[in-house]
Amino acid sequence: MAEAAPAPMPVPEVAIADAAALDVHLRDADRPFVVRGLAADWPLVRAGRTSASAARDLLLGHHRDRPFTVSVGQPGSGGRLFYDAAMQMNFRTMEAKLPEIFARIHAFAGQPDAPAIYLASIDMHQFFDGLHEANRIDLGTREPLASIWIGTRTRIAAHNDVPHNLAVCAVGRRRFTLFPREQFRNLYLGPVDHTPAGRAVSMVDFHAPDLAAHPRFAAALAEAQVVELEAGDALYIPALWWHHVEGLEDFNVLVNYWWRDAPRWLGQPQEALHHAMMTIRDLPADQRTHWREMFDHYVFAADADALVAHIPAEGRGVLDPMTPALAARIRAYLLRALSR
Structure with a gap:
C-alpha cells in the first residue's frame, strides 16, 4: 500500500479594518495570510455571486476590443496545464477576442471532460477600461502590477514568483497550496528554461502524488499550508513562496497585485x-x-x-x-x- 501524503496546515487568517491596517500586515508579514471578504464590495464580486454570466457581462462591458492571449488545454486533462509525456506543453496558446473566448467557456460549462480555457496574467490597465478603478485594493504607496486571471476549472503546478503577491478571488473559488521558499528541493522542480509560464514548476501531481517516485514531497507537505478562497477573499503570498493554484468552478476570476521591495532598475x-x-x-x-x-x-x-x-x-x-x-x-x- 502506498504511503499517504501528510495533510497541509491551514493558512492563518487575519482581520483587516482598513487600508492602513492592511499596509501594516503587508509590511510585517513574512508568511502567507488570508483576509476574508476584503473585496466583498467589488462590483465584479457582486456580479459573480449573481451568476457566471453576470460576471462575464461585467467584464465584457469594460474590455478593450483587442486580441487576448488564451491557453486551451486538452480535453480530459482535468484542467491541468502542464507537460505531456514528451515534455511538451499539453495546451495550446493562441489569440482571440474576449467575447469569443467567453462564448467557448459558456459552451463547455458543466462538461466534465471540457478543455481548460485560461487567460493568465492579463494587464488590467492595458486590456480593460475602468475595471481596475472599480475593483481595486488600496495598497498605499506601493505601485503594483494589477493583473486579472480568468478561466475554467484549472490546475496550475506549484511555482514561485519573484514579487510579493496579493491575490483576490473575485469570481468562483480557488484553492492555494503554499510552501516556504526553502522547500524547492522537495518539490522536484522541472526544467528552468522550458516552462509552462516562465517559472520552473513542481513535477509532482498534487491530485495523485507518487511518494515512491517523489519521496521528499512528503517533507514539503509537512511544511505546506492550504486555503480555499471564496469570492471576495484575499491571500497574501510573500515573494518566492511556492504555490499550487486550482480554479474550482466552471468560471473563475482572480485579480492579483505584484510588487517588489527592490528598485525596478535592479536586474533579475x-x-x-x-x-x-x-x-x-x-x-x-x-x-x-x-x-x-x-x-x-x-x-x-x-x-x-x-x-x-x-x-x-x-x-x-x-x-x-x-x-x-x-x-x-x-x-x-x-x-x-x-x-x-
Missing part, C-alpha cells in the same frame, strides 16, 4: 542563475568551490563595508552601493561581454 536574479549555469556549473570541482566562495564574499557577505574598507573610495567601482547609474554601467558591460 533568474538571469544571473542562467549565466552561472553557463559559466560555472561545469567547471572542475575545485574551481566551482572557489567561485562559490567568491560569490559568498562579494554577493552574500554579511558585512558589505568590510569588503571595501581597504580600497580608496574613488576606486571602488562596482563594489560601491548599487545605484541606477551603476546598474546601467554593469548592464552595458554584460551586454558587451555576452555579445563577443
Whole structure:
C-alpha cells in the first residue's frame, strides 16, 4: 500500500479594518495570510455571486476590443496545464477576442471532460477600461502590477514568483497550496528554461502524488499550508513562496497585485542563475568551490563595508552601493561581454 501524503496546515487568517491596517500586515508579514471578504464590495464580486454570466457581462462591458492571449488545454486533462509525456506543453496558446473566448467557456460549462480555457496574467490597465478603478485594493504607496486571471476549472503546478503577491478571488473559488521558499528541493522542480509560464514548476501531481517516485514531497507537505478562497477573499503570498493554484468552478476570476521591495532598475536574479549555469556549473570541482566562495564574499557577505574598507573610495567601482547609474554601467558591460 502506498504511503499517504501528510495533510497541509491551514493558512492563518487575519482581520483587516482598513487600508492602513492592511499596509501594516503587508509590511510585517513574512508568511502567507488570508483576509476574508476584503473585496466583498467589488462590483465584479457582486456580479459573480449573481451568476457566471453576470460576471462575464461585467467584464465584457469594460474590455478593450483587442486580441487576448488564451491557453486551451486538452480535453480530459482535468484542467491541468502542464507537460505531456514528451515534455511538451499539453495546451495550446493562441489569440482571440474576449467575447469569443467567453462564448467557448459558456459552451463547455458543466462538461466534465471540457478543455481548460485560461487567460493568465492579463494587464488590467492595458486590456480593460475602468475595471481596475472599480475593483481595486488600496495598497498605499506601493505601485503594483494589477493583473486579472480568468478561466475554467484549472490546475496550475506549484511555482514561485519573484514579487510579493496579493491575490483576490473575485469570481468562483480557488484553492492555494503554499510552501516556504526553502522547500524547492522537495518539490522536484522541472526544467528552468522550458516552462509552462516562465517559472520552473513542481513535477509532482498534487491530485495523485507518487511518494515512491517523489519521496521528499512528503517533507514539503509537512511544511505546506492550504486555503480555499471564496469570492471576495484575499491571500497574501510573500515573494518566492511556492504555490499550487486550482480554479474550482466552471468560471473563475482572480485579480492579483505584484510588487517588489527592490528598485525596478535592479536586474533579475533568474538571469544571473542562467549565466552561472553557463559559466560555472561545469567547471572542475575545485574551481566551482572557489567561485562559490567568491560569490559568498562579494554577493552574500554579511558585512558589505568590510569588503571595501581597504580600497580608496574613488576606486571602488562596482563594489560601491548599487545605484541606477551603476546598474546601467554593469548592464552595458554584460551586454558587451555576452555579445563577443
